[in-house]
Amino acid sequence: MAATLLSSLRSILLQLFDSGAIKFADPGQEFTLKSGAKSPAYFNLRTLNNNAKLREEASGLMWQACQLGDNATYDCICGVPLGAICYADAISLAHDLPLVLKRPFAKQHGVSKKLVDSDLPKGSNCLVVEDVVTSGTSVIETVTALRDAGFVVTHAVTFIDREQGGKERLGTEYNVHLSSVCTGSQVLDILYQNNKISTELKDYVQQYLSANNMIVAKEPPVQAKQLNFQERALLTANPVAKKLLNIMTQKSTNLIFSADVDSLDTLLDLASIVGPHICAIKTHINTFAVENFKLDLIYKLRNVADEQNFLILEDSKFADIGNTVYKQYVDGYHICEWADFVTAHAVSGPGVIEALVKGSGNRDRACLLIAQMSSDGNLVSEAYTNGVLKIAEDHSGFVAGFICRQKLSSKPNFIHITPGVKLAAGMGTLGQQYLTPDEVIKNRQSDVVIVGSGIYQAEDPLAATIAYKEAAFAAYNDLL
Numbered sequence: 001m002a003a004t005l006l007s008s009l010r011s012i013l014l015q016l017f018d019s020g021a022i023k024f025a026d027p028g029q030e031f032t033l034k035s036g037a038k039s040p041a042y043f044n045l046r047t048l049n050n051n052a053k054l055r056e057e058a059s060g061l062m063w064q065a066c067q068l069g070d071n072a073t074y075d076c077i078c079g080v081p082l083g084a085i086c087y088a089d090a091i092s093l094a095h096d097l098p099l100v101l102k103r104p105f106a107k108q109h110g111v112s113k114k115l116v117d118s119d120l121p122k123g124s125n126c127l128v129v130e131d132v133v134t135s136g137t138s139v140i141e142t143v144t145a146l147r148d149a150g151f152v153v154t155h156a157v158t159f160i161d162r163e164q165g166g167k168e169r170l171g172t173e174y175n176v177h178l179s180s181v182c183t184g185s186q187v188l189d190i191l192y193q194n195n196k197i198s199t200e201l202k203d204y205v206q207q208y209l210s211a212n213n214m215i216v217a218k219e220p221p222v223q224a225k226q227l228n229f230q231e232r233a234l235l236t237a238n239p240v241a242k243k244l245l246n247i248m249t250q251k252s253t254n255l256i257f258s259a260d261v262d263s264l265d266t267l268l269d270l271a272s273i274v275g276p277h278i279c280a281i282k283t284h285i286n287t288f289a290v291e292n293f294k295l296d297l298i299y300k301l302r303n304v305a306d307e308q309n310f311l312i313l314e315d316s317k318f319a320d321i322g323n324t325v326y327k328q329y330v331d332g333y334h335i336c337e338w339a340d341f342v343t344a345h346a347v348s349g350p351g352v353i354e355a356l357v358k359g360s361g362n363r364d365r366a367c368l369l370i371a372q373m374s375s376d377g378n379l380v381s382e383a384y385t386n387g388v389l390k391i392a393e394d395h396s397g398f399v400a401g402f403i404c405r406q407k408l409s410s411k412p413n414f415i416h417i418t419p420g421v422k423l424a425a426g427m428g429t430l431g432q433q434y435l436t437p438d439e440v441i442k443n444r445q446s447d448v449v450i451v452g453s454g455i456y457q458a459e460d461p462l463a464a465t466i467a468y469k470e471a472a473f474a475a476y477n478d479l480l
């Protein structure tokens with residue numbers, strides 16, 4: 001750190017210490033942190049709010065700590081509520097960066113329950129600012145809300161990194177690089193050098209910080225290794241999930257084509273063209289005019305799928321009680337006979353899955369549970385998504401994975417599949433929200449992208465398919 005920056009940091013830390021914003025406790029006298037954990041180190045930067053000059057200086061150091069180099073910059077900035085909003089605001093004013101506000105809780109009134117309300121273009125790269133990072137949970141909440149609102153988040157900055165696992169967690173699980181003005185150890189060193197704390201206290205607190213790396217304690221680093229699709233196939237009991245993982249490996253593609261076209265004939269034509277580059281085709285069988293529906297055409301699709309080694313995913317979104325789902329799956333369009341797997345909501349409970357299992361008989365079949373949706377203003381809450389995960393775990397023999405916006409489960413058998421994907425992120429028609437393949441696979445760690453209009457509306461659907469396939473598979477390879 002340059003001498004002037006160090007002297008500025010020293011002056012801020014000494015003032016924080018003198019005002020009681022940084023405190024240390026002797027053994028047995030530990031403070032209780034927001035997380036409930038006990039700690040001998042207490043860093044509360046809120047007293048900076050009382051001193052505008054100092055706050056400005058601290059924000060300046062944060063900005064310097066997260067420079068991207070090569071004149072690159074961020075499109076906007078967001079502070080983790082509430083404590084860090086003032087630093088984001090100071091940086092926003094000093095560097096003419098648009099400020100994005102994230103609410104601490106979703107609004108209870110009005111139609112919008114959005115956590116982030118901003119009219120900045122989707123795909124804007126947003127820097128996240130926090131005052132103190134311990135396990136990284138608060139930063140993660142803000143990153144997730146921003147990503148859900150269509151922002152790209154690659155960097156976060158904090159004044160103090162307590163070095164208790166937040167940086168590693170943000171990096172490995174969320175692909176967010178955390179910069180800091182100083183670490184907990186540096187705070188101790190500076191205060192010690194300036195005779196504010198004793199050697200004994202410094203060593204005791206240092207030992208505590210090193211021994212309480214929350215992430216390392218909870219998750220051994222071995223788990224951070226990403227298994228590839230082939231390795232995951234070996235750990236997967238469901239035959240469809242196994243097949244999909246093997247196809248993705250053999251054909252180097254984690255792209256599903258959503259064939260939302262006007263007729264089954266067009267669908268068949270497109271399937272033959274894009275077949276070599278996809279791992280599955282997604283249909284909506286009930287969008288075809290009933291009078292035009294011919295079962296023999298769908299069997300032709302089955303033949304193309306078998307010849308070209310891709311699966312058929314019928315996006316039925318079953319959501320009724322078990323008895324009705326059974327009829328919809330077995331009768332009607334005879335979905336159970338030709339679709340390898342189907343989508344289902346878990347809103348009515350596990351009866352949906354039990355109906356699909358019964359309807360599948362002894363065929364190799366599976367379902368994907370809809371855990372999250374891509375449409376703007378959808379009503380899926382975190383609690384609902386967690387409920388879906390629980391049902392999936394209880395029925396992991398039949399549930400191959402999730403339709404979702406990001407990786408939700410660390411279980412290798414569950415495949416994460418994400419619709420709402422375009423090469424350029426942004427808002428589509430009728431509320432569809434698009435993310436890029438890179439954002440979905442690399443940052444959000446989903447496994448597979450679903451692309452519809454990006455392919456069938458392209459001037460050259462084959463070239464578009466190849467472009468999506470290459471972008472999504474390169475992002476997957478980057479993660480390994």
Ligand code: 5IU
Nearest residue numbers: 258370373374375403419420451452453
């Ligand atoms: N689809 C979504 N979002 C969802 C779910 C399904 O887009 O949350 I659940 C379907 C709808 C459409 C396809 O069939 O995925 C996406 O098509 P486009 O790439 O044309 O938007």
